[in-house]
Amino acid sequence: xxxxxxxxxxxxxLVTSPAWAAPAxxxxxxxxxxxxxxxxxxxxxxxxxxxxxxxxxxxxxxxxLGGDGRGGMPSRDVEVDWQVAADERFSTIVRSGTATxxxxxxxxxxxxxxxxxxxxxxxxxxxxEGRLSPAGRxxxxxxxxxxxxxxxxxxxxxxxxGYYTAYRRLxxxxxxLVVFLGDxxxxxxxxxxxxxxxxxxxxxxxxxxxxxxxxxRHAQYKSDPDLQRAHAGAPWLVAFDDHEVExxxxxxxxxxxxxxxxxxxxxxxxxxxxxxxLRRASLRGTSLRVNRRVSWGTLARFHLLDTRQFRDDQxxxxxxRAGCDERLSGGRTLLGGDQWRWLEDxxxxxxxxxxxxxxxIMVAQRDFKTGPGREVNLDSWDGxxxxxxxxxxxxxxxxxxxxxxxxxxxxxxAELKPDFDDPDSPVVAKELITSSIASDGDGYRDREWIDAxxxxxxHFSYIDQRRGYLMARLTKDExxxxxxxxxxVSRRGAPARTSHRLTxxxxxxxxx
Ligand SMILES: [Fe+2]
Numbered sequence: 001x002x003x004x005x006x007x008x009x010x011x012x013x014l015v016t017s018p019a020w021a022a023p024a025x026x027x028x029x030x031x032x033x034x035x036x037x038x039x040x041x042x043x044x045x046x047x048x049x050x051x052x053x054x055x056x057x058x059x060x061x062x063x064x065l066g067g068d069g070r071g072g073m074p075s076r077d078v079e080v081d082w083q084v085a086a087d088e089r090f091s092t093i094v095r096s097g098t099a100t101x102x103x104x105x106x107x108x109x110x111x112x113x114x115x116x117x118x119x120x121x122x123x124x125x126x127x128x129e130g131r132l133s134p135a136g137r138x139x140x141x142x143x144x145x146x147x148x149x150x151x152x153x154x155x156x157x158x159x160x161x162g163y164y165t166a167y168r169r170l171x172x173x174x175x176x177l178v179v180f181l182g183d184x185x186x187x188x189x190x191x192x193x194x195x196x197x198x199x200x201x202x203x204x205x206x207x208x209x210x211x212x213x214x215x216x217r218h219a220q221y222k223s224d225p226d227l228q229r230a231h232a233g234a235p236w237l238v239a240f241d242d243h244e245v246e247x248x249x250x251x252x253x254x255x256x257x258x259x260x261x262x263x264x265x266x267x268x269x270x271x272x273x274x275x276x277x278l279r280r281a282s283l284r285g286t287s288l289r290v291n292r293r294v295s296w297g298t299l300a301r302f303h304l305l306d307t308r309q310f311r312d313d314q315x316x317x318x319x320x321r322a323g324c325d326e327r328l329s330g331g332r333t334l335l336g337g338d339q340w341r342w343l344e345d346x347x348x349x350x351x352x353x354x355x356x357x358x359x360x361i362m363v364a365q366r367d368f369k370t371g372p373g374r375e376v377n378l379d380s381w382d383g384x385x386x387x388x389x390x391x392x393x394x395x396x397x398x399x400x401x402x403x404x405x406x407x408x409x410x411x412x413x414a415e416l417k418p419d420f421d422d423p424d425s426p427v428v429a430k431e432l433i434t435s436s437i438a439s440d441g442d443g444y445r446d447r448e449w450i451d452a453x454x455x456x457x458x459h460f461s462y463i464d465q466r467r468g469y470l471m472a473r474l475t476k477d478e479x480x481x482x483x484x485x486x487x488x489v490s491r492r493g494a495p496a497r498t499s500h501r502l503t504x505x506x507x508x509x510x511x512x
Contacts, residue, residue: 035129037062043228046138046235047277053113054138057277058126060107064219069212073107080109081127088123106215108274118143136232145299145476150175153470155406156183156436160199162489164226166437169496170469171230178234181406182241182360185221195441214271238276239290239304241360250313301352305359310336314378320368322375327383334384347398354400361407364414364431367456392418396428403431411435411464411483435468442488443467462500479504
């Protein structure tokens with residue numbers, strides 16, 4: 001079976017091992033605890049690869065949309081066996097063990113592997129109470145700087161707005177790694193946020209507020225076969241933005257000013273952790289730490305940021321507006337002091353050839369007003385302009401920095417400059433902003449609007465309003481990025497094509 005056939009079979013749960021093909025040889029007490037239906041309805045995932053391991057994830061849910069968020073699972077803990085194999089047929093098992101899917105963790109498991117070989121593919125699967133999971137493919141990171149890296153960048157997957165064809169197309173390209181930059185799920189109730197073209201499917205009832213609400217919504221998203229396929233094909237690096245909790249929240253402040261936000265945020269964080277291939281140490285009481293670094297040998301280092309949890313409230317009551325001096329204030333922070341120092345130390349201490357900043361919101365200045373005057377999005381880095389200046393200073397002293405961004409629901413390619421209004425200001429980094437997987441529904445291409453936006457913002461060179469993702473290939477000498485677009489997501493099956501390509505030579509911007 002070739003790899004593509006394997007992944008298709010694996011996604012359908014058709015790949016079984018000689019060792020696990022027969023019914024589990026369970027003890028009588030375990031045999032009596034057989035789940036009535038398949039608990040692997042939410043798929044499998046892996047994440048955060050290192051040179052000798054990764055995280056494996058699954059969450060048991062016999063009835064994923066059962067109304068209480070518990071996925072139709074019993075209130076007891078359930079044992080889950082796992083296997084890691086060197087080959088896709090699972091004939092050479094290199095690690096195996098048993099994890100406990102605890103009821104209090106919504107029957108999720110996060111298995112952290114170490115001690116494996118660097119720079120190679122592994123295959124994994126789970127088994128519980130006689131049921132076998134689909135198999136997944138993952139990998140460890142290589143040593144050195146010579147192994148190239150192919151990685152996808154994606155964001156913003158509103159379930160009601162479209163099908164996840166973009167996830168499917170991304171998986172078909174078999175990247176080594178998927179970087180997901182936020183808005184993995186949306187908290188709104190049915191039709192709480194409508195795309196122009198309406199909705200193609202319907203959210204679970206109500207706006208997410210309770211732990212049960214968030215768990216149920218994640219289960220709905222995770223039930224999608226295209227999403228499952230994208231997770232099963234490669235390890236992911238995930239970081240949340242606003243909608244995993246609430247539209248435009250900031251720190252401990254709800255955008256609606258509602259009280260009780262701290263508890264709601266804690267519920268959202270817990271459900272996010274339960275449904276993502278994150279390391280166990282990321283959940284810390286009521287907070288969730290997602291800013292972290294992942295290295296691909298000495299070729300690349302990903303610095304993943306959290307631009308929500310530690311930020312000051314948006315200036316001037318948020319929104320896209322003109323004339324807000326507060327946004328320029330030197331005292332305002334987007335990353336928070338601790339994360340800022342962590343980032344600055346990590347950039348300056350990095351020995352990687354390329355440094356990739358994975359973060360949520362647009363760094364480049366973006367004037368939304370055509371003609372004289374300026375209107376900016378106060379939720380993005382434009383609302384935290386002094387810290388952006390510090391960030392650009394740090395990037396100017398970093399080896400081959402590239403910023404990866406989500407949130408905008410349109411592809412953009414921008415040059416980052418200390419002074420965006422000065423044509424002679426040096427370019428310190430490129431910013432690659434991915435469009436959405438599904439959010440805002442079927443895309444379009446309004447040439448007049450795009451031309452006006454490019455004229456107004458000359459440091460941008462490409463904008464595309466269609467859905468899609470980025471597919472990047474990185475070597476020691478070059479970064480090449482395909483901006484992938486799909487004409488529609490309102491029906492399944494659209495092809496993805498490369499609408500724009502960037503090729504960036506190492507050391508062509510700021511050589512350290
Ligand atoms: Fe979004």
